[in-house]
Amino acid sequence: MPFSLYLLAVAVFAMGTSEFMLAGLVPDIANGLGVPIGTAGLLTSAFAIGMAVGAPLTAALARRWPARASLLGFVLVFAAAHLAGAVTTSFPALLVTRVVAALANAGFLAAALTAAAALVAPDRKGRALAILLAGTTVATIAGVPGGAVLGTLLGWRATFWAIAILCLPAAFGVVKGFPANAAPELGAGHIQPPKPQSPEQKPAPSLRAEIRQLANPRLALTMVLGALVNAATFATFTFLAPIVTGTAGLAEPWVPVALVLFGLGSFAGVTGAGRLSDRRPGLVIAVGGPLLLLGWLTMAALAAGPVALLALVFVQGALSFALGSTLIARVLYESAGAPTMAGSYATAALNVGAAGGPAIAAGVLGAGSGDLGPVWTSAALVAVALLVAVALRRSDR
Template sequence: MPLPLYLLAVAVFAMGTSEFMLSGLVPDIATGLDVSVGTAGLLTSAFAVGMILGAPLMAVLARRWPARASLLGFVLVFALTHVAGALTSSFPVLLSTRVIAALANAGFLAVALSTATTLVAAAQKGRALAVLLSGTTVATIAGVPGGAVLGTLLGWRATFWAIALLCLPAAFGIVKGIPDHAQGTGPDAPAGPSLRTEIAQLATPRLILVMLLGALVNAATFAAFTFLAPIVTDTAGLDELWVSVVLVLFGAGSFAGVTLAGRLSDRRPGIVIGIGSPMLLLGWVTLATVAAQPVALLILVFVQGALSFAVGSTLIARVLHESAAAPTMGGSYATAALNIGAAGGPAIAAAALGAGAGDLGPIWVSALLAAFAVLTALPLRRVITPRVGQAIR
């Protein structure tokens, strides 16, 4: 894989850490800015909404910009929002910075997803996306726990400074490693499809299907991931220190899953979806059943991280494949599918908790969402992964 892909993954790591780190910082932010914990929790919702709306909006804005200029601009804006967040003593200002950061994150990811597939041969697109998305999985392994530790030791503002600093090598790497022509855009690039033509691709049934499945699988993933802490401490009866261990195990599993899927999703996506989806459903049901047993919990968290990201990243690769006729907007469609799931899953899981489902309610929500995905995907597996030569089987 070309070096620029790994440089893009560094930026994805910084952004993924920022997106997920607030789950451990909300109480400190609430205290520091003199707001309630519930109000501070709006920071997470604001970021998710910004990601969903920002993906298509930022892709439209940047569709005729050179890839390098777009990626660099988004990274620098993202860094500056974290500097502002670290300095402010106003909650409304901090909330605004999270929305702007999400817009920059969404724009970066939309362009990066499209750019990544242009840096490699057609038969290596799945592997390229696996490298790019590994930045997110490494964020769950190291970035989020590291941010929590840094926040505990030095205060929540220190984590914002750390994210801003982490953007600098990513920006340098983009300048040095990403050619202007990587996305085939810019003032001197040949004219591609019109914006109307690219948006019209959203009416393609196969694209709608893989976006729906990607959103369902990601919703199941984050419904459980967001509420793992009370399961670890209350259901399994482990010490609070084990929460970080469980998060690292989930992240390590996700890294393994996205790496394995990268090897298979180019040539055998049907195998990943056809076998991985039922196993994912079975895993959530099993986890909900045996979560009180610490050893089983630790094993299954790793397994579910691997299956979730293997199936999820393969479906996102299919979104980009099905939106090939939308070269500048396809990445935003994939980003929107990812983040609709990332926002919707935890919201449904929170509703289940509020309805008295108990600590295991979010796991059963994940199982239900995975069941919808399986019941939709398996009968239509040949539609999702049609046979076209040897590249897609």
């Protein structure tokens, strides 16, 4: 795998840490800026919405830019947004920086997914995607707990400074790994400067033609599958703390332990599914989907037992990310007719799920379902995903 791919994963790590770190920093931010905790919580919602909406918008804006220019521009804007957030004393200004950071994150991830596919051979897209998503899983293992510790010791602003600094090696990797005028050619196995077009070559598709790819039932159903599985993942992950301390009766220090276990599981799932997602995606979906549903149902039944809960947190992290990363890789394969927008479609599917799952789970909690309401929500979402997978299988036939 190209070394530049690993440096892109460093940026994904920094951005993943930024996306999840506010869960432990909201009270300090609220106290520091003089706003209610509920108001400070809007920072998380603003980031998720900015990611879901920003992916296609930023991809459309930068679709004709060279890979190096778009990746470098997005990572620098992301770093600048965190520098501004670190020094501001205004909550509205901090909210704006989170939206800007989310847009830059969405644009970078969309461009990075497309670039990663161009850096490797056509049959290794899944492995390249696994390396990128490993940055997100490592963020849940080390970045989020580390950010919480740094915020506790030095204040929440120090975490924003740290995220900005983490962007520097990623920017260096973009500069060193991509030619100045390179444009990604999906599936080419490498990125190279554009060549003069011969009369036999087909012109690059227009933006309208790339958007029309969304009418492809296979692409649309695959995106829905990815969104549903990711929604199920974050429905429980977001509300894991009350399950650990309430249902299982563990002390609060066990919450970060559970989060780390989930992160370790997700890393194992992404790594293990990396090769299978290229060669045997149907096997991953056919086996992983029912196991994921069974796991959520088992967690709902056994969550009162601390050992069972912690073991299932690891297992569900592995299954969720193995299945989710495979589905997102399939989005890239199915959107081959949209070479500059494919990454944005995968990013949008991920973040629609990341925003929608917790919202549904919060509604279930508000209806008085108890701490395990989010787990039942995850099970229901995976059940719907399996029905969609059956429809997709029938369309194959």
